[in-house]
Amino acid sequence: MHTTLYLTTEEQNMFRALSNDLQDGWIVQDTSLVLEDDRTIAVRAHMAQFDNPEMQKAADALSSATKAEEFSHIASMVRFDAFEPEQLAELFFVLGVKTMTGFIGYLLLSASKDEDIEAVAYISSIRTLLSETNSEPTL
Amino acid sequence: MTRDIAPDAPQVSAAEQRMLTDWVFRDRESMEQRFGMEMSKIIALYNSDEGKKQLLEQMKLMDPSLNGDVDHAADLVQENIEQLEHKKSFFEKVMHLPIDAAHGIGKAGEFVWNHKLLALAAIGVAAWQLPNLLRILASIEGFEAGGALAKSGEYLRSFLPFAAGKTGVVADAVIQPLPGTL
Incomplete structure (x- = not known):
């Protein structure tokens, strides 16, 4: 199990605002991030190759949703827990450091159990890999 | 309602x-x-x-x-x-991560699945359904005004592509433990 949280200064403040029980047992490592701009995320989304029909069905349901209450049903349509590692790598690449940062803030702000911090550990670890990638020169 | x-x-x-x-x-x-x-x-x-x-x-x-x-x-x-x-x-x-670390990406997928708002955001960005995703998130915030879901959801929304407003704008106001989550 990952026990290291790779957090920005702002996220470390969120973490320290949690109860002592939730903070206990985790190692916090300071990180700085290279975020994508919106156009980069748009390009990545159009490069993506999700071959599972669930994703298309969920996209169709989201595009035609008219009630906020539909969100839980739509969110349950894609079994991310059953994704292969390659599919998850594709997903996190599209989401980018930026969206993952939103995920981590969401989890820290709403954390009520140890599993929420465990989720921060795993997602922040993947975010670090992608942030390193974002900083690599290309053309 | x-x-x-x-x-x-x-x-x-x-x-x-x-x-x-x-x-x-x-x-x-x-x-x-x-x-x-x-x-x-x-x-x-x-x-x-x-x-x-x-x-x-x-x-x-x-x-x-x-x-x-x-x-x-x-x-x-x-x-x-x-x-x-x-x-x-x-x-x-x-x-090329070591076996234990490679296991982590599968765990991350499980955690996204377990948090329905994160799963919805993942679908919305990956399938490029942003307008409706942003509208749904804004609507949930209005529905849950003042609640934990609204505040943390607002923070999440501020990091999504093409979201209006400043990224992470609510962070200072909500850096405190909030009861309850999805």
């Missing part, structure tokens, strides 16, 4: 969407097929003024409807090439 999702302006214009659909390629092979040359040649053309001029002329021949948008399309293709390289690099990092 149900709430209608309030109408909102689209975050991506129709012209921009057409550009994304027509000029972003899923992989190196489809780009090479469309341009009729290897990607290394396309990159070489980008790296000189004369080469870039030649590339723009070719793109205009490939799609005469580009007209004044050819520079924009060329910028998009350049970004596409950069992201194909980044994707390759990121996949290599993830796939």
Whole structure:
């Protein structure tokens, strides 16, 4: 199990605002991030190759949703827990450091159990890999 | 009680969407097929003024409807090439992690699945359904005004592509433990 949280200064403040029980047992490592701009995320989304029909069905349901209450049903349509590692790598690449940062803030702000911090550990670890990638020169 | 999702302006214009659909390629092979040359040649053309001029002329021949948008399309293709390289690099990092660390990406997928708002956001971004995703999230915030879900959801929304307002704007106001989550 990952026990290291790779957090920005702002996220470390969120973490320290949690109860002592939730903070206990985790190692916090300071990180700085290279975020994508919106156009980069748009390009990545159009490069993506999700071959599972669930994703298309969920996209169709989201595009035609008219009630906020539909969100839980739509969110349950894609079994991310059953994704292969390659599919998850594709997903996190599209989401980018930026969206993952939103995920981590969401989890820290709403954390009520140890599993929420465990989720921060795993997602922040993947975010670090992608942030390193974002900083690599290309053309 | 149900709430209608309030109408909102689209975050991506129709012209921009057409550009994304027509000029972003899923992989190196489809780009090479469309341009009729290897990607290394396309990159070489980008790296000189004369080469870039030649590339723009070719793109205009490939799609005469580009007209004044050819520079924009060329910028998009350049970004596409950069992201194909980044994707390759990121996949290599993830796939070459030690066994224990590689297990982590599967755990991350489980956690996204377990938090329905994160799963919804993942679907919305990955499947490029941003306008409705942003509307639904805004509607949930209104529905749950003042609650934990609304505040943390607002923070999440501020980091999504084309979300209005300042990224992470609510952070200072809500740095405190909040009861309850999805």
